[in-house]
Amino acid sequence: MAIELHPNCKARIGAILEEALADVRVTNSMFIEPTSIQNLRAADAALPANDAIRARLDAFISEDPVSDFVRETLSRELGFNQYTKDGATPLSSFQEYADIPALARRLVDEFCSLPWTYSLMVELPESLQQPAFSLPPEHRAISDQLAIYVPDENSDALYPLTTGDAQRDGRLLSKSLLSLALGVDGTQPEKWDKTKAYLQVKVSGFFGEYQSTSAAHEAISLVKAFCGLAVALRLVVLNSKWRGAETRIRSISHRNVEGRWQLHKGLELESSDSHAYQDLAFEDFNGAIATDEQKVLRLASVLSRMRAALASSYSSRLSLAAQWLFDSVAASGELLSFVQATVAIEILLGDKAVSDLMGLGELLRNRCAYLISTGQAQRDEIMKDFRLIYDVRSKIVHTGKQKLNRGEQELLQKLRWMCARVIQREIELLIADNANGQRP
Template sequence: MFGQNWPAHNGVVVGSNPAISVFSIEETHAVQGGIAPETLSFFPATRRVGPPHDVSGQITKINILDIRAFPHNGGGRTSYRKEGAMPVTLHSACIERLRESLKKALSMIIVDKNQLIRRHSTVGLFESEKILPSSGKSKNIKGDLEEYIGEYPVFDFVYETISKELSENQTYDSEVLNLKLTSIECYKDVEALANRLLEQFITLPWSYKFSLNISSELISPNDFLEDTVDFGGGVSLSKVTDEFKERFPLESHIEARNNNLSKAYGPLLLKDTLNWNSKGVVLQVERLGFVGHYGKTSPVISAEETIKSFFGLGLALFIFKHSKAYYPIPPKRHLYVHRLEDDRWCIDSKNDLDDDFSEAIMQITFDNLEGRIKDNKKIDWLIYHFNQIRSCFASAERAEPILLACRWLFDSYAGRNELLSYVQATVALEILLGDKASSDLMGLSELLRNRCAYLIGTTNTERQSILDDFKGIYEIRCKIVHRGKSHLSFGEKAMFNKLRKMCARVIQKEVDLLLKESENI
């Protein structure tokens, strides 16, 4: 399988013959993402996972990715067909330069305690970044890789991949210091290591699903009819059925990975239990790219931002409500990360959400509008609002300002710094109502208050009330940002509540406009 964590338990490396070996595969596409039947001949050896077949007369027990080779098509470039993503294509000369650069950088890496890479010893990897094309016909490749991984794609991929391998395959030893990576048995052949990492690199992007258990106090399995509600844009809600548990297992065949997934947390070192909440539902976000062992790569950031947008949208549409609560032990929420390997979702890692994010989610519950939404009407109520949510995620490009504003609105509920939260709520309004050209002419606050009043006000009296409130709201914002205001008074906290309600009403209007536009397309 592509990107199989190395070393695997029952795979092999087939030879080190400089002549490329050819394996038969399905003609259409190999496995997840697929590789078009074109050249991989710039690699000195082909490796696969599976039963030990001695093609070259040399077999080494090791486990790496499943990669298939095809005859060169005579074109000077290689191409890789990905489903749902633009392929990353690298010229063979670029591949060769990357290989030589990686060999030099990998030979300099130092490991402590058998598992921890010294960051300063990886400086050579940044030289490899300069090799990626950033101009001419290939200028988009660097941008694609940054979207799949991050600002430094080569560094992040190599550092995170090796870190994960060390964590899952080496025994922690606090006495071991200043150890050369290449002195570890399975990393001694630096050329083979560079080749393997490059082989994995060119199969990007990989498909991931990020899953968050949602409490039944928010949404229960009885609140919708289907097993899965698909909102589009890779966002869905699923009931925890037996089929779901089988499709998204929470254990792998790698013991060290299972230990990492259930590691202790908090001051009492509580052991995390690996299970799906069958009384609640699971929010899932699917993204393409690469997920590392430590750092937050682009897919992780995108998934977290999408989840914030989901909850922010729910708060704005009054599906959810936020209620402050005290926790003697800070709650910890996390995302289970599954990767698609050979058409199967395999548990890859667990991404802990930060404390403010976790606490905000814990404090969100279903909003029954003070008892007006009866249990027998809840499904109809959710169907209506799920359609609104779907209009945003299914039209992500047109709805981008709405989703961004919802993210900032959610952030205004997360954390205990009320001054920062206040500013975050005003940013949500500025995203939807701001316009640099117009604000330069008449001033930002004047522009926002007029647009807000005429968007959500239904009568002249209401519009005038909004204009007055908005002026006071923005004066508080200016005192925080420009004068360093230290706290909110009781009256200013009341204005903060008005600000959040104003944000919600503006978002509601924007969602209604989006729905009307969608109906006319």
């Protein structure tokens, strides 16, 4: 549902924008001069003090929704201009922005038309390509926002890879994952490779040009949640490889405009996340899963469990914990990795009211041991290890450490195993509840 602002509020925001836009200056015909947009912030203060509206705008854009929307919208539009050596010139000197009052009205109308819907395609890691490509269509949906996508004869029309303008295409797709996947060098692809499979993410909100908005952050978080769940459910393991140069995985993105998908500038993963994503290898359980058919069945089984997790009322906690687990696996620093893994446990098993009474570490230790142990001996071992784990966590957070010793590195591996087992057990319980008609 679009943002509903009172006409008086829209008029007030429009008046503020009209005054502020008159001061905006552009360098090189493409870039907004940062010092010239300070007055845009006044438009944020003109928004109603309605908690529901503010919360929606924060979820779509940021805490400064109007100014960020205007700046990022203009940056995207100017970015398609030809680069020049011109110094700072008024925004109004460009023909399309000469009528500042009309520009202000347009921006307000576009702002009120939010949220916009976006689709991101990220090529799956090589190890998942064959099973994902062979997965029957009825097993490809994971949640309302996540799915496995395999291009077909309709994809070129449904998700076009060209705007019809070579300059725009070059800016939107240059160095994109698609270009790399298709081996394109110097020219932009106009058709999908029908032999590849992708992770598709759909979110609503607003994607900026330079600043990461809330909706963009949500989209990347969903990619990481998928990876974290895949690690926890033992679909994949991280098989790190050395890379001589920094690479970032970038999505192929589209925005839905009046029922049709239009090519949009893609989002990209951070370097560490990109490396970890590419290094995810299919877990074959020491050769027990060897044939293509077995891999397809394994993928279908894991996606079924992901589907149960993300359809539950606990989906936000499971998704967030999975993101932190993937962050721990992807992190280049072992100290950060250790803390991120403990956060994943805290998200799933923490309870402020109870932890205030007995201490967070003790609460997590007991809940973890009783949830994932298969017998008294294992429970005692988990209780012992968890106390040591939380001691290390406290040293890192409260007193600082330079590195983990060999024993603490072993604890990190145990901690990640515990995170994965907790996620597995939570999903098993959800599936059992569903089977018994007790949908959480």
